[in-house]
Amino acid sequence: MRIAIIDDYQGVALGLADWGSLDAEPHVFTEPFADGDAVVAALAGFEVIVAMRERTRFPAEVLARLTGLRLLVSTGPVNAAIDVAAARERGVVVCGTGYVAHPTAELTWALILAAARNLPAEERSMRAGGWQVGLGVGLRGKVLGVLGLGRLGSEVARIGHAFGMECVAWSPHLTPERAAAHGVTAVTEETLFARSDVLSIHLVLGSRTRGLVGAAQLARMKPTAILVNTSRGPIVEESALLDVLRRGAIAAAALDVYDVEPLPADHPLRTLDNVVLTPHIGYVTRELYETFYRDAVEDIAAYLTGDPIRVMK
Secondary structure, eight states: OOEEEOOOTTSOGGGSSOGGGGTSOOEEOOSOOSSHHHHHHHHTTOSEEEEOTTSSOBOHHHHHHOTTOOEEEESSSOOTTBOHHHHHHTTOEEEOOOOOSHHHHHHHHHHHHHHHTTHHHHHHHHHTTOOOOOOOOOOTTOEEEEEOOSHHHHHHHHHHHHTTOEEEEEOTTOOHHHHHTTTOEEOOHHHHHHHOSEEEEOOOOSTTTTTOBOHHHHHTSOTTOEEEEOSOGGGBOHHHHHHHHHHTSSSEEEESOOSSSSOOTTOGGGGOTTEEEOOSOTTOOHHHHHHHHHHHHHHHHHHHTTOOOSBOO
């Protein structure tokens, strides 16, 4: 049995689980694949593939060319980058792993604080031998807008309350009662963008949310507002975001997710001073990676006994 662990950017997978219990040494890929052809060329000889979240896409046309594949394990319980139905048709079992949302909530607040207190510029100044270079803004008494008040959005709002912020939220199906259960006020979409001093996005990417935050929504925001996205890049129209940032129509953006990942080295977002950028690390913590890879080993072992677990539907 040949096992491939892919998208292990930090080269840590082998040290975070008991892979030796499988009696098969996995082959680790630490670099992203350029496209579907590269995926097939690299992985065609493997019966088992362990994928990290949605870093590599497995659409039907790629799965059809991976003729030796028998088990595809994705870290996390769901993976929009895998055509699970197509895999099932080809006799490929797709399994998931455990997951918790709080690491992404924690990173969301790291980004909010970094943008509010201008930390990237201050840190650069210190390293260059300088001192204070700007004025930060406080959060107490400000309005935190949450776009999507699910498991993650409600956790972000809970922390917002601890900072003394007023929390408001909107999503297409949010009710006042559900919002109130989290101490949050449900508002209209227009009010959310117009009132928020910090607007944090926590929606699942789909046909209804792709491009949901466009030029019209960004135009409603305060010139002092901060936009935070730790969800998925395409929820925000990238060209519209670049426009408002270049014009200073909003104060800053703090981003962990992008339309294309890894973010190209020459991407214009990398050149803007009013953007805080992190490389999609919301879920990248030692504790969660240990869960991912421990469960992946369990998934493979269970599959080999003929009784697979955590099978995606």
